[in-house]
Amino acid sequence: MASNLANNYKDKTLGATLDKQTLNKMVWRSLFLQMSFNFERMQAGGWLYGILPGLEKIHTNKDDLALSMQHNLEFFNTHPFLVTFVMGIVLSLEQSKADVNTIRAVRVAAMGPLGGIGDAIFWLTLVPITAGIAANLSMSGNYFGPILFLLIFNGVQFAIRWFLMHWSYKLGSSAIGVLTQNAKEFTHAASLLGIFVVGALISNMGGTTIAFVIPNGDAPIVLQSVLDGIFPKLIPLAITLTMYYLIAKKNFSVVMCIMSLLVFGLIGALPFIGLF
Amino acid sequence: MEFSIIQVLLVGLVGFIAGIDQFSFLESLYRPIVLGPIVGAILGDAQMGLQIGASYELIMVGSMPIGGAQPPNAVLGGIMAVVFAISLDSADFEAALALAVPFGLLGQQAVNIWFTVAAPVMSKMDTLAAKADVKGIERLNWVMCFGIGVLFAVIAMIGTYAGAAMGVALSTSVPAWVWTGLGAGGGMMKFVGFAVLMKVMISGEFWTILLAGFASATIIDAAFQKGNYTLVIIAILGGAIAFYDYQLNTKIKAVGGNGNKGDSSDGI
Numbered sequence: 001m002a003s004n005l006a007n008n009y010k011d012k013t014l015g016a017t018l019d020k021q022t023l024n025k026m027v028w029r030s031l032f033l034q035m036s037f038n039f040e041r042m043q044a045g046g047w048l049y050g051i052l053p054g055l056e057k058i059h060t061n062k063d064d065l066a067l068s069m070q071h072n073l074e075f076f077n078t079h080p081f082l083v084t085f086v087m088g089i090v091l092s093l094e095q096s097k098a099d100v101n102t103i104r105a106v107r108v109a110a111m112g113p114l115g116g117i118g119d120a121i122f123w124l125t126l127v128p129i130t131a132g133i134a135a136n137l138s139m140s141g142n143y144f145g146p147i148l149f150l151l152i153f154n155g156v157q158f159a160i161r162w163f164l165m166h167w168s169y170k171l172g173s174s175a176i177g178v179l180t181q182n183a184k185e186f187t188h189a190a191s192l193l194g195i196f197v198v199g200a201l202i203s204n205m206g207g208t209t210i211a212f213v214i215p216n217g218d219a220p221i222v223l224q225s226v227l228d229g230i231f232p233k234l235i236p237l238a239i240t241l242t243m244y245y246l247i248a249k250k251n252f253s254v255v256m257c258i259m260s261l262l263v264f265g266l267i268g269a270l271p272f273i274g275l276f
Numbered sequence: 277m278e279f280s281i282i283q284v285l286l287v288g289l290v291g292f293i294a295g296i297d298q299f300s301f302l303e304s305l306y307r308p309i310v311l312g313p314i315v316g317a318i319l320g321d322a323q324m325g326l327q328i329g330a331s332y333e334l335i336m337v338g339s340m341p342i343g344g345a346q347p348p349n350a351v352l353g354g355i356m357a358v359v360f361a362i363s364l365d366s367a368d369f370e371a372a373l374a375l376a377v378p379f380g381l382l383g384q385q386a387v388n389i390w391f392t393v394a395a396p397v398m399s400k401m402d403t404l405a406a407k408a409d410v411k412g413i414e415r416l417n418w419v420m421c422f423g424i425g426v427l428f429a430v431i432a433m434i435g436t437y438a439g440a441a442m443g444v445a446l447s448t449s450v451p452a453w454v455w456t457g458l459g460a461g462g463g464m465m466k467f468v469g470f471a472v473l474m475k476v477m478i479s480g481e482f483w484t485i486l487l488a489g490f491a492s493a494t495i496i497d498a499a500f501q502k503g504n505y506t507l508v509i510i511a512i513l514g515g516a517i518a519f520y521d522y523q524l525n526t527k528i529k530a531v532g533g534n535g536n537k538g539d540s541s542d543g544i
Contacts, residue, residue: 005476034299036401036420038394039465045401046300049417052410062408069405069413073398074476075469080303101477108473109518113511120505128337134309138330141323145330146310153304182526189522195482196514197507198473199489204497204506208463233494239464243471257468258395265461269453276460 005071007099015058015095018169025053026087027158027165033080040258042077050083054091071100077205078111079118081157084165086110092172096180102187105194112197126156206236210268212275279319279363279436286318287355288433294351295428296421308332308354315358325358331369332357349383351428356380356435356443363439378443379435385447385455386431390424392462489514 029050036045048069055072059065078086089110093103130152138145179186214221227234239261246252268275279287294306304310312329316322336350356379361372397420404412435443478486492513496506 031302032300032417032421035296036394036397036417037299037391038398039391039462040395041398041469042466044398044469045413045417045420048401048405049414052413056410065410066406066408069408069410070402071476073401073405075466075473080299104473104477108477109511109514113507116505116507131307131309131333131337135330135333138309138312138326138333141326143313143322143326145326146313149307149309150302150304154302157302157304182522182529185522185525185529188525189518191477191482192485192521193511193514193518195474195477195485196489196492196517197510198470198477199486199491200493200507200510200514202467202470203490203493204510205466208460208467232498233490236467237490240467240470240474243468244474247468247471248475253399254468254472255396255399257471258465261464261468262392262458262461265459265464266454266457269457269460271453276456 005100006067007101009059009061009064009067009097009099011059011061011064012097015060015097017095017173018054018057018091020166022053022057023088023165023169024162026050026091027084027161029053030084030087030161030165033083040254041073041075043080043083044073044076047076047083048072051087051091054087055094058091058095067100068094071104072107074104076107076111078114079122081122081160082114082118082164084161085114085168088165088168088170089172092169092176095173096176098176098180098183099187102183102190105187105190108194109190109197112201122157126153202236202240203233206233206240208235208239210235210275283318283320284433284437287315287359287436288429290315290318291351291355291432292425292429294355296425298349298351299424300421306351306354308336308350308357311351311354312358315355316362319359319362321362324361328358328361328369328372329354332373335373349380349387352383352386352431352435353377353380355432359436375443378447379431382431382443382447383428386427387424388455388459388462390427392458392465394420394423395465485517 029052033043033046033050035049037043038045051072052069055065055068059068072090086107090103090107093106130149134145134149136145137148209224210227212223214223243257246257247254265276267273290311294311297303298306308329309332310329312332313322313326316325316328319325332350332354336354353373353376356376357369357372360375361369364372397416401413401416404416431446434446474486489510493506493510496509500506
């Protein structure tokens with residue numbers, strides 16, 4: 001697991017600049033961000049798949065490539081249509097051989113907020129409008145309905161993916177000069193933002209609630225509403241801290257942790273326990 | 277109406293492609309508005325498929341995969357609504373939809389199970405990454421990608437071949453508490469991902485920042501009910517603090533001080 005990774009790349013010389021062809025290849029690969037989606041690290045596998053062509057060009061040293069691949073397999077989740085923005089920035093940092101902590105911090109800081117923006121653009125605006133128009137055409141028996149839907153949706157999708165990839169890679173590359181001058185200070189600030197976002201994710205994505213009811217005659221006590229009154233999201237925070245304790249202090253492996261949570265979920269859901 | 281083996285296999289192919297497309301590739305081929313006429317054409321009535329698909333689409337617009345939550349499954353619900361409308365030989369959308377609902381739920385459960393059992397695969401990827409095995413990572417990603425496609429193809433074919441009763445039988449064959457338990461377990465797995473990030477990112481001085489982020493998000497979520505813009509506001513708040521931190525430390529460095537007070541203690 002990703003616990004004892006080195007912080008610095010061995011080969012500190014600037015990596016190869018990524019040509020248009022490689023960037024475009026990664027735009028295509030970005031379509032498969034969620035190909036190995038799972039509940040533990042979400043899009044991590046597809047994220048690594050997407051940036052691999054760039055990483056292979058940048059890290060000619062095999063140990064460096066392994067290090068880069070390992071830290072890019074950590075928890076990742078962003079909006080699938082906006083991911084190329086994160087890809088461009090992260091690749092420009094990889095190219096400048098920034099230290100792993102910096103790249104990780106920037107990655108985490110960038111991925112979180114994009115989720116909300118992407119939902120607003122795609123799921124709450126683009127799809128309802130295009131699907132509404134297209135569905136009306138279909139209802140009247142016109143085969144142009146689905147075609148119109150696909151054309152508009154994918155036109156917007158590809159324009160955004162392509163633009164964000166090229167723009168953010170350029171942006172990242174041009175900012176590197178200033179940042180390497182104050183590398184230590186930048187890493188500190190980026191880590192701060194990254195940690196702040198991780199804290200926010202625990203609350204924002206942590207939907208775990210309990211259904212436990214304490215029988216109390218006519219007024220049964222619903223434990224979750226009691227908790228919500230004192231400390232909302234206490235349960236997600238408590239589980240995260242427990243997992244942190246097990247991994248950081250008790251040398252639990254990631255697989256052991258997810259298996260225990262699964263068993264915990266199943267036992268808790270037993271009808272006579274009724275925790276979930 | 278009985279469907280031929282070839283028709284069943286073709287519906288399976290649609291299920292395979294749509295099962296993948298609901299998360300990867302174009303993420304628009306799987307919409308009922310697109311699948312409707314295709315499944316209809318396979319089963320011999322494209323017009324009916326077109327209209328049923330559009331009706332189902334309008335229902336689905338209300339349940340988008342926002343914030344990672346899983347809505348009732350559009351792929352299996354959409355495919356089966358068309359299958360049942362054609363096998364009943366009636367454009368009665370309500371009746372076809374009622375028969376398709378168990379498959380929508382089955383699809384949702386299939387997704388949850390798949391995302392849960394796929395989690396241990398990440399450890400295998402860690403091993404491959406440590407060896408810089410690019411081909412291995414790519415191959416394993418594709419295996420997982422096709423896996424969910426096969427799962428959806430199989431359910432779509434069973435539904436088309438065996439009919440509506442099978443949907444009910446399948447979705448009630450496992451006791452409800454097992455689904456609840458698997459769902460709760462799956463829902464908690466992301467905390468392991470967060471914990472690993474914390475382990476590699478956090479050091480003494482950052483614990484308060486983690487709690488500040490947690491508290492801010494909880495407040496913003498509560499204030500706006502639907503937490504759609506929470507992380508954008510979080511980025512603005514966190515960005516402001518981080519920018520201030522950067523300015524301060526570069527200035528301290530410029531006047532000859534030692535920013536971040538020491539090297540070993542801050543862990544970065």
